[in-house]
Amino acid sequence: MDFSGLQEEMVVQLAQQIKAPRRPPLTRDRLLGAAVALADRAGIEAVSMRKLADELGVVPMALYKHVANKEQLLAGMLDVVVGEIDPPAHGAEWKSAVRQRILSARRALLRHPWASGVMESRKNPTPVVLAYMDSMIGLFRAGGFTVNLTHHVMHTIGSRLLGFTQELFNDSQSVDPQVQAIMIRELGGKFPYVVEIATAASHEDESVVGQGCDDQFEFEFALDLLLDGFERLREQTWTSTNSQSGSDVTRR
Amino acid sequence: MDFSGLQEEMVVQLAQQIKAPRRPPLTRDRLLGAAVALADRAGIEAVSMRKLADELGVVPMALYKHVANKEQLLAGMLDVVVGEIDPPAHGAEWKSAVRQRILSARRALLRHPWASGVMESRKNPTPVVLAYMDSMIGLFRAGGFTVNLTHHVMHTIGSRLLGFTQELFNDSQSVDPQVQAIMIRELGGKFPYVVEIATAASHEDESVVGQGCDDQFEFEFALDLLLDGFERLREQTWTSTNSQSGSDVTRR
């Protein structure tokens, strides 16, 4: 029982070799799966090449066998998330087909809250994202939208196509009501309108006071306002060449 | 003429002391101004505490006299940008007042392309941003919107309030037409709809082929679609308590 540090190390090494004589070889899929799980659990800022390698019991440089660099790692992680979006319902009319699929994308994004930030930080879509967009464009075209209108529609719906909320600030969702009351009193003098709206949102649902607003409702409200607007333009056979200024998109 | 390295250093130091016996003391404003200018010139990723200190001829730790940490630095930079937005035109009806101010915000953001990304990465609005939002809410309220509808409207317009475009991918704006032609041919097989829309956008404006789409037009198209939608709901005196599901925001 007089092991030196070196001897202990050798024993541990030997034990590992016996217990796990050959650990499953690292594949791209296992790497991406571990990265997604790590980001889900500990946040995207915890996903570094070094920590991820640790997680997998591998030396950092080993990851570079499967991804060229960190950017490719993040791209691969996004593709995993986009892969979770349901395929389009077939047979449905364009509006509900688009609506259902976007809500499915939103559910996938809520499962992986880091994904929207990573997506925003990219400049080029991955082929998987491009395929998703192609499919969504197809739903509009099949629904009778002209190429021209579909183009503007895609720009307008923007990142909401993938279920982003892109709000300006994260509602102080789960804040201690007492703390919130103090904040409201303090801010009230300077920002009366903000407080008016914030308090109205809290009182609206009578079940729980101060739980903030219903994000799902807000998302669907905005989505439906957009879809209704698109439908109206489609019925008018709107085209950008009819409209000299962008000032009234619904002019006839 | 046999200066050693050390002696040269001393000479330079002395010369600087004579030329600039007292450089203007570092203030928060000078710090923020330099940071904004550096970000404008070299991109936000070039803005590190160390490089910024170098820029100002100051030791890195000197910055911490004026900002608590890097997050506060970025917040201050955003406030500079938001400070450039024009005040609301008074006397105008709500729609054009909102419209003009948002387009002014967009111009400010285009002058500082890094600002939208920094804004998105924040979870809490600065007091300056809060004041801007308060003022915008005020325009809707003065225009006859109920508190309830204004709340949903603010969520819907989201970051577009500050002039963001939040598109999914940056259009390959200024790409060599030949390169683009090759890309289109290669992608055409897999993503026919994407190509159809991309090529249509290029041909639309007959002046220059392949210059991509008009971002300003797309922004105004989307903005006006939203404002028209808001106006319609206001005229219907829409309220979320009338609408059981979010499925048709324009139901009567």
Add this chain to the structure above:
DNA sequence: ACCTGAACACCGTTCAAGT
């Protein structure tokens, strides 16, 4: 009391040395 250099604990990635 103020200022500041060195140091700490991280990054992503390169590179050369060892097998």
Add this chain to the structure above:
DNA sequence: ACCTGAACACCGTTCAAGT
């Protein structure tokens, strides 16, 4: 040929030592 440890060039920030 493959694997991998050390090293490089950065970060933001802490801290203690010097003035």
